[in-house]
Amino acid sequence: MKTTKIKIKNLFGIAETELDGSSVEITGTNGSGKTSVIDAIRYGLTNQSERDYIIRKGASEGEILIETDTGLYIDRKKRTDKADYKSVKEGGKEVSGPESMLKQLFTPLQLDPVAFIGMNKQEQNRIILDLIEFDWDLNWIREQFGEIPEGVNYDQNILQVLHDIQADNSVYFQTRQDINRDLKNKRAFIEEIASDIPAEYDADRWERYDLGEAYRKLEGIREENSRIERAKVFKDSYDNKLRGLEADREIQVSAEEKTIAAEREGLISTIERLKAEIRAADEKLGGLDRKLQDKIALADSQYEAKK
Structure with missing residues (x-):
């Protein structure tokens, strides 16, 4: 679909303008009517506008006319003193339900490129x-x-x-x-x-090979190996326990030997001390007779002196 004619009169900020089917670039300073052209086209296609006013200030009627190369004809007039007017034709015939038909033809973004750009x-x-x-x-x-x-x-x-x-x-x-x-x-x-x-691999032989029997043999070997491993584990556990008992025995024997050695040393020391005391007692015993003779001699001497 291509637009062949757009005519705008007294809509928004536009007094009157007409565009043909060629590509048109709308330029100008702010307030020159660029947005008004887009708003007028949107109004013509949707009968709606977000602007505060539609009819150009000072006018009583605004109009937009749109024609396309497919035979679509839209003529919409906004009035202040009487009912609005619209005529939507396709192929020269009035369209029933024109607003619904136009909604199917144009999406909101087609009618609002500024929103799309944003x-x-x-x-x-x-x-x-x-x-x-x-x-x-x-x-x-x-x-x-x-x-x-x-x-x-x-x-x-x-x-x-x-x-x-x-x-x-x-x-x-x-x-x-x-x-x-x-x-x-x-x-x-x-x-x-x-x-x-290997190069000499005989595929036929291995296809006929009794895998079930081989599997049973392997299972038997695996079970035997399992028993051996369990026996090794048991033996290792027993050996560890035996080593523990031997270590406990050695520790106990060593402790007893130390105790006996200490007791022996104590007894020997006691014996030596007693021997020394005996020798001292023997020496003292041997000197008692001499001591007695000395005492007797002293007593006799004192006796004689007192007679």
Whole structure:
């Protein structure tokens, strides 16, 4: 759809102007009517305006006429002294339910580019992607990916959904990476095993090999080894216990030996002391007779002196 004619008269700040179907760049200083052109077109398509006034000050009627190359014709008049007028035709015929039809043709952002320009890039991208029409549902997602990937907001437009599914930090991408990494490792493992297979390897022989019998033998050997290991553990435990008992015995014997040695040394010391006392007593005993003779001699001497 391409606009072929726009005529505006006495709407907002515009006295009268007419635009043809060529590309038009609206320029000028503040207050020259640039925004009024956009507001007039928005009013013509929606019958709505956020401005405090619609009819140009001093006029009693404002009008906008829009024509397109598809045969759409819109003539809308705003009046102060009588009812407003509108005529919406398509292919030369009046359209029933014109307001509803116009809402289907134009989105709010098409009618308000200033609001779109004021959005950040992420919001602008979301709006643009929402304009893309593609019939899809969760069954279509399952057909494409074999599952419904987790961690994705499916309320978004399809391009954003696909982007989120395949993003580096998505659950789907990380899971696929893990699977591919595991597959690569297993292939490398298989190739490594294959490289170790001898040239004379007889595949038919090993296909006929009784794995059940071999498994039973291995189980018997494994059980025997298990018993041996348990016996070793028991023996090690017994040896450890025996060493502990021997250590306790050695400690006890050593303590008793020290006690006996101390007692022996005490007795020997006592004996030596008693021997010294005996010798001293013997010497004292030997001198008693001499002492007695001396006492007798003294007594005799005293007796003779007193006679």
